[in-house]
Amino acid sequence: MQGLFKNTAGQFLRLAVFASVSILLTYIDYRDDTLRGFRSALGTAIVEPTKFIATLPYNIIQSARGISTSRETLQANLDNLGVRNQRLQTELLTLEGLKAENTRLRELLNSSEKTGTESTVAEIITIDLDPFKQLITLNKGSSDNVVAGQAIVDAYGVMGQIIHTTNNTATTLLVSDPAHSLPVQVQRNGFRTLANGTGHADELNLMHIPSNADIKVGDIIITSGLGGIFPKNYPVGTVKDIQSEVGRPFLKVIAASTAQLNRSREVLILKSVNKDNEKQTNGTNQENQKP
């Protein structure tokens, strides 16, 4: 019966029930990742096609642009890449030697640490998610054995970690997101600290550095490997600015990230450092990361 006098009590009850369900879901999702399977299934069924449709216009424009690129540009590109490849090959020769030497020395020291990590190449899908979070979507998902918690790097440094996967896509939290923190150390002296995101692309906040610490502008920051998600010794950033405020126990240190967080197109998904960490998947849960 549709009339002027609707069953308002019933409506209010329905609101109360669904509001409680929403809050409960948020709480569970915030606490751990029990809902990962549900999220992944729903994402595969509904969100993946939507993302495909949303990127169609962009992809069409891109491929049209690709067709109309002139032969000269392509030739110049090819020459550039050829020269670069040659230079990298020569560098690789010396690197191979160093790597062998490193392994030998480590064996002498009885250290079990491995050098080199397996990785998969993925491409960034161009869609806009929440503008207030630093998130990107990749075109590899659980069907390519990508799991939440894996680290993402580009050719220049650490980019972030995977937080959700569907069959063919993976959502990545970048290191510049305010909810992300990354255990790092100063390359020059091994001073350990945490790099928190600031919300601005390409800027990181180095936390809890006492004012007498040995750190200066231009220092290179690398991952320390603590926390278990990111492998050791990947470049993260360079110190850009140091401010000491009167009355504050810590310095305010800003680092510029070396990874091209908002420019890279291709990224590498690294295999987890140790298998235990595949269970720790909630990227925004900072406990996983703290040393």
Added chain:
Amino acid sequence: MKKYGVILLTFIFALVLTIMPMPDWFKYLRPDWLLMVMLYWAMALPERMGIFFAFCCGIVLDVTLSSYLGQHALAFIVCIFFMGKLYQGIRVLPELQQSITLLFFFIAYKVMLLWQYGMTKQAPESILYFFLSAFTSAVLWPWLFILLREIRRKFIHTVA
């Protein structure tokens, strides 16, 4: 069943618009398409567009935007609940007054999201930018209203 199909199609279109790549200057201005479409159907066909449907849409949006499940859902169901109370007064207003009235819905939606982001330690650093999209939604409302009204008149014949 065919009638529901058209409504569903407008929702899918809104979801696509929500994540479609846009120029950088537009990223804070992007209207809350899904909320706008939902509020329209809740106003025009209140007996079809209930709280349960709003909840489902919210969950889908949460999965799409990788927010915690239930965050957008809660904001949606509260908006739809109040629309269910007030639709009779709102749908007779001329378009301009309608968008001013709906601005309050859009802002309420943003306030609820802000509160939840704060609870889960994801508070945006600029509150001003956070509320910008509520105003773009209100500015674009008359056009969306006219478009959806035409769709409704063409495809859905009810006495409601």
